Amino acid sequence: MTGTTPLPDVQGLEDEEAKRLLRTHVRAIRAQHSPKDRAREAHMFAQHGEEAVADVRTVAAYVSEPGEPDTSQLLGALSGRGVRILLPVLGPGLARAWAYYRGEDDLQRRAPGRPPEPSGPILPADAIRDAEAIITPGLAVDGLGTRLGQGAGWYDRMLALIEPDVPTFTMVFEHEVLRDYLLPRAEFDIPIKAVITPSEWFLLEGSPINKAARALAESAALAR
Numbered sequence: 001m002t003g004t005t006p007l008p009d010v011q012g013l014e015d016e017e018a019k020r021l022l023r024t025h026v027r028a029i030r031a032q033h034s035p036k037d038r039a040r041e042a043h044m045f046a047q048h049g050e051e052a053v054a055d056v057r058t059v060a061a062y063v064s065e066p067g068e069p070d071t072s073q074l075l076g077a078l079s080g081r082g083v084r085i086l087l088p089v090l091g092p093g094l095a096r097a098w099a100y101y102r103g104e105d106d107l108q109r110r111a112p113g114r115p116p117e118p119s120g121p122i123l124p125a126d127a128i129r130d131a132e133a134i135i136t137p138g139l140a141v142d143g144l145g146t147r148l149g150q151g152a153g154w155y156d157r158m159l160a161l162i163e164p165d166v167p168t169f170t171m172v173f174e175h176e177v178l179r180d181y182l183l184p185r186a187e188f189d190i191p192i193k194a195v196i197t198p199s200e201w202f203l204l205e206g207s208p209i210n211k212a213a214r215a216l217a218e219s220a221a222l223a224r
């Protein structure tokens, strides 16, 4: 990432192997994050997340795991404003479903290794079409909107169900916005449109980071 710890060199590796190395790298950095910083940043994520989704009535978001950008404050703030929040529910075999947020106390871990989930009625995968904005978890995102997720392919399948004009966000820490580095992108990887960090939210289209990434993609194509 930018700053102190350079990204691993994934040149010449297969996409899957490159993503695996990158995930290990980001998770190791996240593991060093102090609980105090996390709590402070949860408030900053909430502030920028609220600004980002503006006046939507229904949003899809996620329940953060330790290490991930903390959504607890954002969920509370949005629901306090009356926004309906769809949260992932995993069925058997990682089946993709949703349920509405009913407050923090209602969230429960249904199985080890799976993020906490709401208890309410389970809605099918295509309930995501009710969301006017979608906030995805990510480990990193590049200037073209390519997102590195936890590796389940859960969100790629979900994002394939929505209309192209729905705003999609990824929440990452500052140094996980890759400014001079393009993530491997497979055919099924659907780019996201905007980024939320503790310090800001921004649309990628037309941003300096998007311009830099396009130039990088162009020179990589020419070099081929």
Ligand SMILES: Nc1nc2c(c(=O)[nH]1)N(C=O)[C@@H](CNc1ccc(C(=O)N[C@@H](CCC(=O)O)C(=O)O)cc1)CN2
Pocket: 062, 063, 064, 065, 068, 088, 090, 094, 111, 112, 113, 114, 115, 137, 138, 149, 150, 151, 152, 153, 154, 155
């Ligand atoms: N906070 C959060 N919620 C999210 C995601 C995410 O990345 N972050 N997802 C993004 O995709 C989906 C859940 N993805 C998952 C993918 C695989 C497993 C899984 O295989 N769990 C194993 C145990 C793994 C372990 O112990 O390390 C299991 O259930 O047996 C769980 C969740 C939806 N919800």
Ligand SMILES: Nc1ncnc2c1ncn2[C@@H]1O[C@H](COP(=O)(O)OP(=O)(O)OP(=O)(O)O)[C@@H](O)[C@H]1O
Pocket: 019, 137, 147, 148, 149, 150, 151, 152, 153, 154, 155, 156, 157, 160, 188, 189
């Ligand atoms: N639309 C899709 N249809 C079928 N398989 C898919 C689709 N999207 C992803 N996959 C499968 O899921 C696997 C993981 O995908 P990927 O590495 O992009 O996950 P990710 O985006 O990091 O994870 P997540 O979306 O869960 O956060 C891929 O190897 C691929 O086999």
